Amino acid sequence: MNLPAVIKPSFFWITMIVLSVIVAIYGTVFSLTHGIYEVFPFLYFLPIILFVNFYPNRGVIFSLAISTIFLILVYFFSNFNTTLIAVSTAWFVIFVMIGFVTSSFAEGTRAEQRIYREIFENSLAGIFTFALTTQRIQEINGKCAHMLGYNREDLIDKDLSRILLNAADRETFISQIQKNSGIADTELLLHTRDGLVRQFLVSASLSPGNKVICSAVDITERKLAERVIQKARGDLERKVKERSEELMRANDGLKAEILERKRFEATLKLANRKLNTLSSITNHDILVEISAIDRSVSLAEEMVTSSSLLEHLKNIEKNTHMIKKQIRFARNYQNIGLIPPQWQVVDVVIRHEIAELGLPSVRIEKDLDKIEIFADLLLEKVFHNILDNVVRHGKKDPHIQFSFEETGEGLTISCQDDGEGIPSGAKESIFKCDYFRNKGYGLFLASEILSMTGLSICETGEPGSGARIEIRVPSGSYRYI
Numbered sequence: 316m317n318l319p320a321v322i323k324p325s326f327f328w329i330t331m332i333v334l335s336v337i338v339a340i341y342g343t344v345f346s347l348t349h350g351i352y353e354v355f356p357f358l359y360f361l362p363i364i365l366f367v368n369f370y371p372n373r374g375v376i377f378s379l380a381i382s383t384i385f386l387i388l389v390y391f392f393s394n395f396n397t398t399l400i401a402v403s404t405a406w407f408v409i410f411v412m413i414g415f416v417t418s419s420f421a422e423g424t425r426a427e428q429r430i431y432r433e434i435f436e437n438s439l440a441g442i443f444t445f446a447l448t449t450q451r452i453q454e455i456n457g458k459c460a461h462m463l464g465y466n467r468e469d470l471i472d473k474d475l476s477r478i479l480l481n482a483a484d485r486e487t488f489i490s491q492i493q494k495n496s497g498i499a500d501t502e503l504l505l506h507t508r509d510g511l512v513r514q515f516l517v518s519a520s521l522s523p524g525n526k527v528i529c530s531a532v533d534i535t536e537r538k539l540a541e542r543v544i545q546k547a548r549g550d551l552e553r554k555v556k557e558r559s560e561e562l563m564r565a566n567d568g569l570k571a572e573i574l575e576r577k578r579f580e581a582t583l584k585l586a587n588r589k590l591n592t593l594s595s596i597t598n599h600d601i602l603v604e605i606s607a608i609d610r611s612v613s614l615a616e617e618m619v620t621s622s623s624l625l626e627h628l629k630n631i632e633k634n635t636h637m638i639k640k641q642i643r644f645a646r647n648y649q650n651i652g653l654i655p656p657q658w659q660v661v662d663v664v665i666r667h668e669i670a671e672l673g674l675p676s677v678r679i680e681k682d683l684d685k686i687e688i689f690a691d692l693l694l695e696k697v698f699h700n701i702l703d704n705v706v707r708h709g710k711k712d713p714h715i716q717f718s719f720e721e722t723g724e725g726l727t728i729s730c731q732d733d734g735e736g737i738p739s740g741a742k743e744s745i746f747k748c749d750y751f752r753n754k755g756y757g758l759f760l761a762s763e764i765l766s767m768t769g770l771s772i773c774e775t776g777e778p779g780s781g782a783r784i785e786i787r788v789p790s791g792s793y794r795y796i
Contacts, residue, residue, distance in 0.1 A: 328369060335362040336381065343385060347392035352399055353559075353566075356406040359385055363414050371421030378414020382407045398569075402562060409555065420544050427537060441515075441532060443470070447492065447525040450475045450485075462515075462533050464508035478505045488519075496521045505531070514538050602642055605635050656768045658687045659694055660796070661728060665717055668699045672706065674715065683719055686726070689792045691767045698730075700757035701784050705732045726788040736778040745774060768792060 339358040346355035359381060367374035389403040441459030445452045452470050460467045463478055470477060479485045484503060491498045497520035505515050519529040612632045619625050662684035669675075688694075705713050714733045719726060737745060746762045762772050769789055776783030 328365065332362060332365045332369075335365055339381070340384065340388065343388045344392060347389065352402075353563075356385070356403070359406075359410055360413070363410060364417060367414060367417045367421050371418050371425055374414050374418025374421065375411070378411055378418070382410040382414075385410065398565070405558065409551070412551070416544060416547060420540060423537065423540060427534075442528070442530050444526055444528050445475050447489070447521065447527050450489070452477070453526065459531055462507075462513075462531070463505060464511075469508070479503060480506050488517075492519055492521055492527055502534070503531075602639065605639055605642075608635050654692050656689055656691050658689055658794070659692075660684065661686045661688055661719075664695050665698050668695055668702055671699065672702050674702060674706070674713075683717060683728075685795050686719060686728075687794050687796055688726070688728075688770070688788050689768055690770060691764050693764045697761040697764050697772075697786070700761045701730050704757050705730075705734065705782065708734065710734050724787075725790045726793045728786040728788065730784045731776070731781060732783075733781045736776045736780055736782050737774050738778055742774045746772060 335358075339355075339362055342358045343355045346352065362381060363374075363378050366377045370377070386403055386407045389400060393399045393403075441456065441462050443452055443455035443459050452473050452475060455467055455470050457467055460470060463470070476482075476485065479488070481504060488498070488501065488503065491501070497518075499518045501517055501519075503515050503517050504512050506512055513533055513535045516532045516534045517529055519527050521527055609632065612628050612635070616625060616628050616632075619628060665683070690697075702715070705715055710733065716731050717729065718731070719728045721727075746758050758772070765772055765786065769792060771787045773785050773787070774782060775785050
């Protein structure tokens, strides 16, 4: 009797292994890019099991490799979602454990198959014969006797019941041999000399003269390993199920939290919109009333002859003009952050404001049209205020040049003029609200608009050599087009 040769994978099964790996990787990428996080880890079970079945000695390496690929894909496509990364790390451990356990089991099974094949080919198997009519053992080799803890002489001419104590198992075994002229690979519990019960895989064939030839293989340890693996697999499945249920509950809680946050954001947006509308109406109404006061003051100035009273009217007119400036500033400032920031082409924004202010002598470095920055939609007011500040405080016909420079920290956009420059002690103050209380809020407003998206503004020019305003854009907030 011969045992089957060690299983070798055919082209079909090799193809199936490759396809299952491709499906698992593609399924992972597709799931992560489409927000499906619960199913794709199960796709890795099939390639691991298929590979270990045919290459058990490389099963651990394969499971470690494909688990690493799985973890890299999760890190790359999940945008560093901490929850998903934690779950995927647990799956990584599970995959490696499955590869280790199944590989160990498969290796043991393969080794056993090779051993059995060699034993049978070299007549070293546990072999014994008995007479079908008398059920007495006629011959037994040393291998079989040793497995049962006997010497050969102790079992020859002894009843089969000496090693097969269970009468029901013995009768079933004999009846199957009589009916089929033999039996292949049936599991029997044989008793050793020490009274222990061991599990054997027995094959029997009926030869002429009612002589039964049996080959026996002790599979006690293998069955024990199978039971241990089955228990470990059951425990693993239970833990996976519990973990999955826990993650499902956490996911449900997270969905509820996200829904609640969206409701809150919608309510907040509605409230901001209403406040912005109310503020716009109020500012408009106040400006209308102030304009009426201006007209009344102008009429009063024409009618008043007293110099002291006329001076008071001039002060009233001056104060109302200041109120107008402050209201106009508030009207501009209230729109900061109201609309989500967007990518904007720097060259287009600057050229629009140059045209608005009528400054034909301004030069823009040609490469500036290749840059986009992520900023508040009021970015145009930033450049408007920078240019307006140069016109109001610089030369009559100023020469202005825009340029850019990329540094290790990000991008710097510069505006250089040929005026007197800013005194050293005022370089930081020009961006503060108090500095412009009597001069307008241009650069303060520009600083506030830029800060909404993490950009900053500063003055780095040399006094006497012109002002140099720099807008600093951090990495990730600019790109080339």
